[in-house]
Amino acid sequence: MLLHFVVALHCEAAPIIEFYKLKSIHNTLPQVYRNESVCLVVTGIGGLACASAVGYLAGLLKSDKCGVWINIGIAGHQQFSRGTVCLVRKVTELATGKAIYPSLPFSTRIPRADCFYVDRAEVQFNENGLYEMESFAFFKAAWRFCTIDYVHSIKVVSDNRLETAGQITHSIISSLVGSQLEMVDRNLVVPLCCIVENLRSETSQFDIELYTDKWHFSETNRLRLSRILRQFAALSDNQLPNIEDYKHCNKATEFLNDVESNLQCREIRLI
Numbered sequence: 001m002l003l004h005f006v007v008a009l010h011c012e013a014a015p016i017i018e019f020y021k022l023k024s025i026h027n028t029l030p031q032v033y034r035n036e037s038v039c040l041v042v043t044g045i046g047g048l049a050c051a052s053a054v055g056y057l058a059g060l061l062k063s064d065k066c067g068v069w070i071n072i073g074i075a076g077h078q079q080f081s082r083g084t085v086c087l088v089r090k091v092t093e094l095a096t097g098k099a100i101y102p103s104l105p106f107s108t109r110i111p112r113a114d115c116f117y118v119d120r121a122e123v124q125f126n127e128n129g130l131y132e133m134e135s136f137a138f139f140k141a142a143w144r145f146c147t148i149d150y151v152h153s154i155k156v157v158s159d160n161r162l163e164t165a166g167q168i169t170h171s172i173i174s175s176l177v178g179s180q181l182e183m184v185d186r187n188l189v190v191p192l193c194c195i196v197e198n199l200r201s202e203t204s205q206f207d208i209e210l211y212t213d214k215w216h217f218s219e220t221n222r223l224r225l226s227r228i229l230r231q232f233a234a235l236s237d238n239q240l241p242n243i244e245d246y247k248h249c250n251k252a253t254e255f256l257n258d259v260e261s262n263l264q265c266r267e268i269r270l271i
Helices: 010-019 045-061 135-142 169-204 219-235 252-270
Strands: 003-007 023-025 033-035 039-041 070-076 083-092 113-118 128-133 153-160
Touching: 003 010, 003 023, 003 045, 003 135, 003 153, 010 039, 010 070, 010 169, 023 045, 033 045, 045 135, 070 169, 083 128, 083 135, 083 169, 113 153, 128 135, 128 153, 135 153, 153 169, 169 219
Parallel strands: 003 039, 003 070, 070 153, 083 113, 113 128
Antiparallel strands: 023 033, 033 039, 070 128, 083 153
């Protein structure tokens, strides 16, 4: 499965289901919708429900690590007007001060904003940022199943100090999310999926999960890994680096640097 949407409420999910022409998978709880390349899970409200649903969806569809995960939903904000769409740049768990920083491998026209993760609906908006109840848990859960570059959260502002949440209905929420889907698809979903498809093509000849399960690879390092594996196989009768020879490496960059040094020595001996 290439593209995974994680959505708290069915009224948020409804326009996404229509936009991507998704069909319900019967007898699932939480509710799951899908087509050949896109799936969506309706998690319910809150971080625990969100994290549980991410794990359920990944297990149900046996999702590989080279996929895209996107959380879409409404959020409150101190100043932004209703309907403003934002890509989460940083999410802070307000209760602990812990922060998460998503990584986007390209520039986008979608405005970016900081986000605060809370356990109940916010009405004061003391901090100048988005307020919502899923994204921190979403990132932590989705990063277990996907590289950091392909996990992102989109928020559409539903309320602020002047336009309160009490004025919001399910139909308004669906309309707010639906009005931004074409722009989000064009400026985030399509570019991410293109990168993933290219990466899959680059790495399809090798079983890179042997290495990505051992070390965390950024988008740049995954491409570097693919190039290095091709070089190694060419110089080693189609053999790949033995992971046991590199168990002293604590990080992906250390592993890649060591393999490259090994390759340079082999090339010198061949000359």
